[in-house]
Amino acid sequence: MKKFYSFMAMSLLALAAWAGEVTFDFSSADGLKAAGIQAPEASAGTNLAGSTFTVGGVALTATDGATPTRVWNSQGTYTLRVYVNGSVTFSVASGSITGVTINAASEGNFELKANVGTYKANGTVGTWTGSASSVSFSKTGSKNAQIANVVITTSTEDPGTGGGTTGGGTTDPTKFQLDSLSKIWDVPVGTEFQFTTECYVNYQNGKYLYVQQLDDEYYAWAGLIYGDTDKQYEPGDVIPAGWTAKMADYKGLIEFTDPAGLQNAVKTVDPDWYTPFDMTGYLDDIMNPEYAYENFKVYAEGVQLTAADDKGNFSIIGAGSEGEDVTLAGFNKFGVELPASPAGLYSVEGMVAVYNGTYQLYPIEVKPYEYTTKLWKVCYYGEEDGTELTLNDSLYVAASVCDEVTGKKLVYVTDNATSILYDEFADWGYTWYEDWYPDWIALDLTGNDELFEKIDDMDVIAPMTVRGTITGALFDPVLKVTSTPEELQVADPEEILFYSYDLTSNDVYPAANEMAVFNGVYQNGFLTGGEENDVKIKVDTRYSPEGVEKLVDGATVVMISVAKMKEPWEVNDYSAPAKAKAAKAAPSKCKAPVATVAPAAMGIKKIAAKADPYADNYYENYTLLPIVIESHFVGVNDLTVKAAKTYKTIENGQVIIVKGNNRYNVMGQPVK
Numbered sequence: 001m002k003k004f005y006s007f008m009a010m011s012l013l014a015l016a017a018w019a020g021e022v023t024f025d026f027s028s029a030d031g032l033k034a035a036g037i038q039a040p041e042a043s044a045g046t047n048l049a050g051s052t053f054t055v056g057g058v059a060l061t062a063t064d065g066a067t068p069t070r071v072w073n074s075q076g077t078y079t080l081r082v083y084v085n086g087s088v089t090f091s092v093a094s095g096s097i098t099g100v101t102i103n104a105a106s107e108g109n110f111e112l113k114a115n116v117g118t119y120k121a122n123g124t125v126g127t128w129t130g131s132a133s134s135v136s137f138s139k140t141g142s143k144n145a146q147i148a149n150v151v152i153t154t155s156t157e158d159p160g161t162g163g164g165t166t167g168g169g170t171t172d173p174t175k176f177q178l179d180s181l182s183k184i185w186d187v188p189v190g191t192e193f194q195f196t197t198e199c200y201v202n203y204q205n206g207k208y209l210y211v212q213q214l215d216d217e218y219y220a221w222a223g224l225i226y227g228d229t230d231k232q233y234e235p236g237d238v239i240p241a242g243w244t245a246k247m248a249d250y251k252g253l254i255e256f257t258d259p260a261g262l263q264n265a266v267k268t269v270d271p272d273w274y275t276p277f278d279m280t281g282y283l284d285d286i287m288n289p290e291y292a293y294e295n296f297k298v299y300a301e302g303v304q305l306t307a308a309d310d311k312g313n314f315s316i317i318g319a320g321s322e323g324e325d326v327t328l329a330g331f332n333k334f335g336v337e338l339p340a341s342p343a344g345l346y347s348v349e350g351m352v353a354v355y356n357g358t359y360q361l362y363p364i365e366v367k368p369y370e371y372t373t374k375l376w377k378v379c380y381y382g383e384e385d386g387t388e389l390t391l392n393d394s395l396y397v398a399a400s401v402c403d404e405v406t407g408k409k410l411v412y413v414t415d416n417a418t419s420i421l422y423d424e425f426a427d428w429g430y431t432w433y434e435d436w437y438p439d440w441i442a443l444d445l446t447g448n449d450e451l452f453e454k455i456d457d458m459d460v461i462a463p464m465t466v467r468g469t470i471t472g473a474l475f476d477p478v479l480k481v482t483s484t485p486e487e488l489q490v491a492d493p494e495e496i497l498f499y500s501y502d503l504t505s506n507d508v509y510p511a512a513n514e515m516a517v518f519n520g521v522y523q524n525g526f527l528t529g530g531e532e533n534d535v536k537i538k539v540d541t542r543y544s545p546e547g548v549e550k551l552v553d554g555a556t557v558v559m560i561s562v563a564k565m566k567e568p569w570e571v572n573d574y575s576a577p578a579k580a581k582a583a584k585a586a587p588s589k590c591k592a593p594v595a596t597v598a599p600a601a602m603g604i605k606k607i608a609a610k611a612d613p614y615a616d617n618y619y620e621n622y623t624l625l626p627i628v629i630e631s632h633f634v635g636v637n638d639l640t641v642k643a644a645k646t647y648k649t650i651e652n653g654q655v656i657i658v659k660g661n662n663r664y665n666v667m668g669q670p671v672k
Helices: 005-018 029-035 181-186 375-381 449-456
Strands: 021-025 044-047 053-055 058-063 070-074 077-082 087-092 097-104 112-114 118-122 125-132 134-139 145-154 176-178 192-195 199-205 208-214 219-226 244-250 253-260 297-305 313-319 325-331 346-355 358-368 388-391 395-402 409-414 419-425 430-435 440-444 466-471 478-481 497-502 514-523 526-529 535-539 556-565 622-631 646-651 654-659 662-664
Touching: 021 029, 021 053, 021 058, 029 053, 029 077, 077 087, 087 097, 087 145, 097 134, 112 118, 112 125, 125 134, 181 208, 181 219, 219 244, 253 346, 297 358, 325 346, 375 388, 375 440, 395 449, 395 556, 395 622, 409 449, 440 466, 514 535, 514 622
Parallel strands: 176 192, 219 253, 325 358, 440 478, 497 514, 535 622
Antiparallel strands: 021 145, 044 070, 053 058, 058 087, 070 077, 077 145, 087 134, 097 125, 097 145, 112 134, 118 125, 192 244, 199 208, 208 219, 244 253, 297 313, 297 346, 313 325, 346 358, 388 466, 395 409, 409 440, 419 430, 466 478, 514 526, 514 556, 526 535, 556 622, 646 654, 654 662
């Protein structure tokens, strides 16, 4: 048995389904995941038309209206949006739907029309009553409906959990009655039995049909039906009760042979219920008989492979639970494509088998290992230099620069995040959203002028398209790009959020490679501030910023600048990179930023690539590389334009626009 720890929230939803109630929760990432809907990135949507999404035996389909019916992410807030002439349909394969409650994400716009039964709306709640196997709600009126969740009441006590009721098939009194996969070891080998409960499909390949059940404690139990079933199932399909087979032991592996009477699936379970178990770093557990992983689907990342012999035998080498490398036997039972000359690391997914006491993995998929991560994790935890990774973020292009000292061509990007999904305990079923402020990294395109120009033209880079090797992770995070990033087509890209640091305060702790707004007094090569002008951060103009002529001793300036750190403070085994011989950068357009400032109330998180806030003269570890410099009035904390004498500032809660010596409110009216 294996416990699905990460499925606790989903399992609670399933309990409601057994009681005749199913909830489609569109307001959270976990709720979307339970329905098999991909949670969209911020200011983006996941279109639903053309697919079927299932929770607890109730299926959801959609048609498009004036705009595609979709789940929309508005800065971490998810809603189902149905537009004029669009519709959503809920259906069950057996039994009937007897009630639907639609809860709004925002008040109003609940002009929906049901194709059967009776529908009424009152404020933020729409209610449908009737009895039907399928009910559709179409949008009328002029605006879209924004839905947080839909609760559906059915006449079926068990809409499909993979265990429990018989749900079909006639009892055969001549055969042993087996009601749970957890009891297969109690059935003598050679015994013909009838399976009297439902189970669901984990994987099928030819004569190999792997099935599972969840018990009341949410532990999974596995079995293998071997033979000609005359059926082709998909993972998650629920097989009705009543089929028969013979208990067999093939070289130490329990199988159900001579299957008969298997029926077509009429419902499905949630997709996460047939996901493989993550054995990365625990490869030895697969080979431990006490853990009983045989007939389960597993995967491991970052493993090495040996070449397969003529019979399909090969080895999988990866980390065990004690940190040492262990070797698991592999056998290409299903004839998947294996690398002829394995090199580097791989991700392997497959089914666990036993053969004469030796544990084996029958691979389902083998592919080169690709370490994907979020930018906030790279910046918060740091990475080992030389790590190859793929960033799974929408990355906003802020500035492209040609470094006059090193000759490097860099593009500074940010995830523009105001919140993150903290998922470090996801395996235990715990995730939550946490307030955050944007993280930054420099993309190194040196030597690839064409790609540098291509990215310079982008507004937003698509997730999973930025790949590279990290250097200086704890004090100067730079990703040497090895892929060709693709642009994310966004009709109206969000403005980039810059944090604002005022050197009149001592709380100036930007992250390494963070691009931010800095306000202070320029003096002899430093931006200064503090109560006694004792905070001094070196200014380096190697990025040839606009407005460099404004760096006059005693001048108050505001600049959008990259903050560099000379060395890390949490570790001591890194050193600052040696300065390269000055080189003239090749001609290229280099984008300068135009952006707003992120609210200071978002706070400062502890980060690996930061100066030690407890060290004396901590600011000496920083260098500012400005990209835009302006002279300004004291207190300006919002630089939105590049024009030489135009700024936006906030004074006493009022937005003031400064043009030369004139000041205006947002209505264009002059103010003093």
